[in-house]
Amino acid sequence: MALIQLDNIGVRFGERHILKGLDWVIHEQDHSLILGPSGSGKSTLLYVIGALLSPHEGRASFRGSPYVSAQAASQIRKEHM
Numbered sequence: 001m002a003l004i005q006l007d008n009i010g011v012r013f014g015e016r017h018i019l020k021g022l023d024w025v026i027h028e029q030d031h032s033l034i035l036g037p038s039g040s041g042k043s044t045l046l047y048v049i050g051a052l053l054s055p056h057e058g059r060a061s062f063r064g065s066p067y068v069s070a071q072a073a074s075q076i077r078k079e080h081m
Contacts (some may be wrong), residue, residue: 001064003028004049010057011044018044019055051076 002025009022018041026032026049034042047053048060051073060067062080067073 002026002061003030003063005061006048006058008058009048009055009060011041011048011053011055019048022058050081
């Protein structure tokens with residue numbers, strides 16, 4: 001089972017798409033590096049992974065449990081992050 005799974009994630013601010021159509025699966029024991037120029041969406045991606053920002057499109061989940069509400073996201077952060 002994936003630790004964190006992002007399916008077709010999209011985040012926008014106004015008309016500007018910061019993340020669009022992002023799919024990513026992170027398994028336990030994985031090591032990942034996020035690189036990109038300023039303004040490319042690195043921090044936005046970390047906010048989505050950390051359940052601090054809800055995507056406008058797609059689904060983010062932790063160990064199979066989707067971040068479906070602010071309360072669920074808060075509980076995931078409290079117990080696992």
